[in-house]
Amino acid sequence: MVVHRLPRNASSPGNIAHARAEAVVRDSGADLTILRSTWFMQNFSEDYMLEHVLSGEIRLPGGDVPTPFLDTDDIADVAVAALTEEGHVGQLYELTGPRSLTFAEAAAEIAEATGREIQYVPVSLEEHAAEAAEHGVPSEVVELLTYLFSEVVDGRNANTTDGVRRALGREPRDFADYAREAAATGVWGRAH
Numbered sequence: 001m002v003v004h005r006l007p008r009n010a011s012s013p014g015n016i017a018h019a020r021a022e023a024v025v026r027d028s029g030a031d032l033t034i035l036r037s038t039w040f041m042q043n044f045s046e047d048y049m050l051e052h053v054l055s056g057e058i059r060l061p062g063g064d065v066p067t068p069f070l071d072t073d074d075i076a077d078v079a080v081a082a083l084t085e086e087g088h089v090g091q092l093y094e095l096t097g098p099r100s101l102t103f104a105e106a107a108a109e110i111a112e113a114t115g116r117e118i119q120y121v122p123v124s125l126e127e128h129a130a131e132a133a134e135h136g137v138p139s140e141v142v143e144l145l146t147y148l149f150s151e152v153v154d155g156r157n158a159n160t161t162d163g164v165r166r167a168l169g170r171e172p173r174d175f176a177d178y179a180r181e182a183a184a185t186g187v188w189g190r191a192h
Contacts, residue, residue: 031089033082038096038157041069041178044110045187048137048145053188058107059121061128061149066100068160071173078167093163098172100158109176113183125149 022034043049052058075095082088101109104120111118123131125146132142151157164172182188 033088033090034092035075035078035082035163036092036094037075038070039067039152041071041097041173041175042182043069044106044179045182045185050187053107053110053118056116056118057121058103058118059123059128059131060103061123061125062103062120062152063122064102064104065153065155066102066105066158067152068096068098068100068157069106069175069178070095070097071178074164074168074172078164081167088167091167093167094161095163095167096157096160096172098160098174100160101175106175109179110183110188113176113179114188116189118188125153 026032026034044053049058049060052060074097078093078095082091082093102120103122107118107120128149129142129146132145133139137145164170
């Protein structure tokens with residue numbers, strides 16, 4: 001099984017490298033299932049983006065371009081199904097959430113779930129890189145984040161797919177459900 005983040009309609013050097021690696025595995029003759037994922041919902045409740053949510057101001061590139069945020073539990077469920085059930089060998093599953101949200105809409109859903117004021121403030125890729133560097137983020141991480149956010153702002157991943165439904169026979173988890181459950185853990189402060 002191959003699991004990675006490779007956007008659809010990818011042509012940037014990093015994505016070409018992912019595609020080549022995928023081709024090597026595919027050409028090996030091994031039985032495989034490929035899972036391609038989009039941005040994780042959990043990015044808002046872990047590591048880098050958690051700090052933004054806790055501050056009440058999510059300052060990120062993205063503008064008004066929607067992203068079909070995906071719950072990592074859906075990735076795990078598809079992986080388990082692919083490893084333990086018949087019918088998944090040779091399949092390519094492009095995994096997304098059930099709907100696309102802008103970062104402003106995601107911030108609003110987190111605010112609703114927590115009862116806190118949380119807003120999205122769009123910044124350019126350059127502003128984001130400069131702010132990250134000012135906060136001590138290592139340069140290689142800044143470069144990676146800039147690359148990842150460039151995939152958001154160009155809209156190449158704005159559409160949803162049926163990968164979770166095809167693999168599991170159910171809809172992927174919705175962002176609102178994720179936000180309510182994450183808020184209930186206290187990760188973002190008080191729950192509403």
